[in-house]
Amino acid sequence: MGDLLAKMLLDYGVEYVFGMPGGQTTALHDGISRLSPAIQHILVRDERSAPYAADAYARLTGKPGVCDVTVGPGATKLPDGLVEAFNASIPMIAIVGELPLDWVTLRHKGVASQGFDQQAFFQTITKATFTVPSVEALPDVVRSAFRIATSPRPGPVVIIVPHDVMDAPYPENLATPIEARCIHAPSVRYRPPQDDVARAAALISRARRPAIIAGGGVHGSDASDVLTALTDRLKPLVVTSLSGKGAVPESRPYSAGVLNPLGSAGAIELIKEADLLIWCGSKASQNTAMNWTLPLAGQATITIDADPTEHGRTFEPTVALCGDIRLTIEDLHAALREAGVEAQPEWLDFIATRKAALENKLRIDSTTDTLPLKPQRVMHEVRERLKAADVVISDASWSAGWIAQYIPAQQSGRQFLYARGQGGLGYSIPAAIGAGAVLRATGGYAVTVAGDGGHSFSVGELATLAQNRMRVVNVVLNNGTLGWLQMWQEIFFSELRQSVDLSFGNKPDFAAAADAMGLLGIKVNEASELAAAFDAAFAFDGPSVIEVIVDPRATPIHSFRRRLADTSGKVAARPGTVYELRQWRAAADLRQSEETLV
Known part of the structure; x- marks a missing residue:
């Protein structure tokens, strides 16, 4: 059955499976090896990393990312990545080993080694979880998994394959048809009612200060190009969530960056001046809605989302457009064009003036050479070297803010990956494994940015990057502490400082550790060392770590x-x-x- 499963994965366009083998899944690995290099397996050092790698692969390709683990301790490492994909609407297939079917009574409390109720374990954090009951049922389970993972709203699906099913022979005449539309997400696209589109266009035509808040759903629907075409006509204020960064190029005069407490001061200020908020592929989460203070009283709203349950979840929209993001934007653009709706020059001038003043401050912050080094200065070096084919991957916490504020999206499309579905530390290096696999075809670099805390979570996966010679530049902003938590304790708990310090003397030495694992490791203490360090990393045909000692008092959070x-x-x-x-x-x-x- 491992051969059959591998063949079906290949038929669904799967190029890479990320994970770790186990006795119960060896037949799958045997099947993959027979089909290699058309489909390849990439070994991770910790099963927790496998879904993160699959997540990044899915975000960059639009195809379901696939990962595999064995029963028990392999399975229990998956939830972090599954919840991230579930909350962020990322298509994913996780293949999980299982004890034989007739060992049902022996799973309880690990009577049979590694056994527990995996079906119940995954049920609440996936779109669907299937246990394959027989050889004959496998093709239908795989088809269902890809259909569910890619249908609106995309997300993760778990396929649990019992050991005896995985190892069993399969009939030569067993049919294995696939659904070609389910190779990419979204597999189904539908338009909103035209009456609703007309109402939305009329509302936009009456607005004097319209704003679009673009979320990750724009990228999930591959709609950044059509959104940019619409905004070039309407010239509204455009801000994005972290996941939506790049939905519209931030070089546009009307684009004000990321709306988030970690994001752009311009976005946070200007959004309050708008009279109409168009939430496009954004679920109005706590951070993007600024702790749900948006929309403000008096602001009209339009919501654009393929998921009907999102409309009205945190506020009642003036107009709800329920449909595929790309198709909905196309219809809305056509309606605005037909109605002759044009840009509001006064609003655009206001945006551009305020944006210019704030960008001047950002330039000053990012070019100062004072010690201790500022993370803003490090982001300037990244920004100067990024090319169109490169991808920037943020770890959780403050790294997200430094990237959001100081590395603008110069083009439309998904060039920035953020773990915002759950926001767990340790995302960036495993995600670079998935991104590195994709970028092999383009020659681009993946650039990860993490604090020393986030980097420490997944430092073992540096060996995976080295083993696969992936072109990844890992930037470690080492401030010696869990910065967000340290400042939270200091500000809100009477200068408490408990379990937040990570450094002791000059240790850990992340550059030396990287070098020991076969990467190029560079440590930076002075501004004069930055340019040479980044030049070396971007010239290196393989993975690197640039560890920069930065100011522990620097924070991207404005308040x-x-x-x-x-x-x-x-x-x-x-x-x-x-x-x-x-x-x-x-x-x-x-x-x-x-x-x-x-």
């Missing part, structure tokens, strides 16, 4: 900067009861989103 500069704003003591603590934290979160930004 944190204000609080650190204003000691009178610190909280003297936290409340006593659980209820008081919750209320206090909620108020603090709201203040963070509403404060005047630096």
Whole structure:
């Protein structure tokens, strides 16, 4: 059956499977080896990394990323990546080994080695989870998995294959047809009702300060080109979520960057001036909606999303356009063109003026050579070397903010990968494995940016990058601490500093560790060393690590900067009861989103 499963994966256009073999899945690996190099397996060092690699592959290709693990301890490593894909609507197929079918009573509490109820375990964090009951059922399960993973709204599907089914021979005449439309996501596209499109176009025509908030759904629908064509006509304010970065080039005069507490000061300020918010492929999450303070009173709203459950989840839209993002934008653009709707020159001038003032400050921040080195200065070196074929991968926490603010998207399309479905540390290096596999065909580099905390989560996967000679530049912003948590403790818990410090003396030495694993390892302490370090990394035909010692007091969160500069704003003591603590934290979160930004 392993041969059959490998063949079906190949028929669905699968080029790479990311994972780790086990006894229960060896037949699959045997099948893959017979079909190589048309389909290849990439070994990860930790099963937790496999779905992250598959996730990045899926984001860059639009095809389901595929990963595989064995039963038990392999399976229990998957949830981080599955939840990321589930929340971020990324198509994925996870193949999981299982004990033999007739060992049902022996799974409880590991009576049979490694056994537990895997079906129930995965059920709540996937679009669907199937256990293959027989050899004859496998083709239908695989077809269903690809159909569900790629249909609106895309997401992960788990296929659990019992050991006896995986190892069994299969009939030569067993039919294995595939659904070609399910090779890419979304496999089904549909348009919103034309009456709704007409209502939305009329609302836009009446707006004097329209704004578009573009989310990851724009990339998921491969709609960045049609969105850019529409915005070039309408010239609204355009901001994006982190996942939506690149939906419209940020070089456009009307594009103000990422809307997020970690994002652009211009985006956060200008969005408050809009009279119409068009949420395009964005689920109005906590961060993009600025702790759900958006939309403001008096702002009309249009929502564009293929998932009917998203319309009205956090606010009631004035007009809801339920349909495929790409097709909906095409229809809306046609309606606006027919109605003769044009740009609002006053609004565009206002955006451009405010944006120019803020960009001047960003330029100053990113070119200063003062010590300790600022992460902004490091991002400048990345920005200067990026080419159209390169991809930037953010780890969680502050890395996301440094990239969002200081590396603009120069072209439309998905050139930036963010782990925002769950926001877990340790995403960037495993994701670089998936991205590196894709970029082999283009010659581009994957550039990861992580703090020393995030980098530490997946440092073992550097060996995977080295073994596969992937062109990946890993940038480690080493501030010696879990920066976000350290500042949260300092600001909100009376200068608490508990379990946030990572460095001891000059250790760990991430550049030396990289060198020991076969990568090019470079350590940077001075601004004068940056250019040579990045030139060497981008010239190296393989993976590298650039470890930069940076300022531990630097933060991309605007409100944190204000609080650190204003000691009178610190909280003297936290409340006593659980209820008081919750209320206090909620108020603090709201203040963070509403404060005047630096």
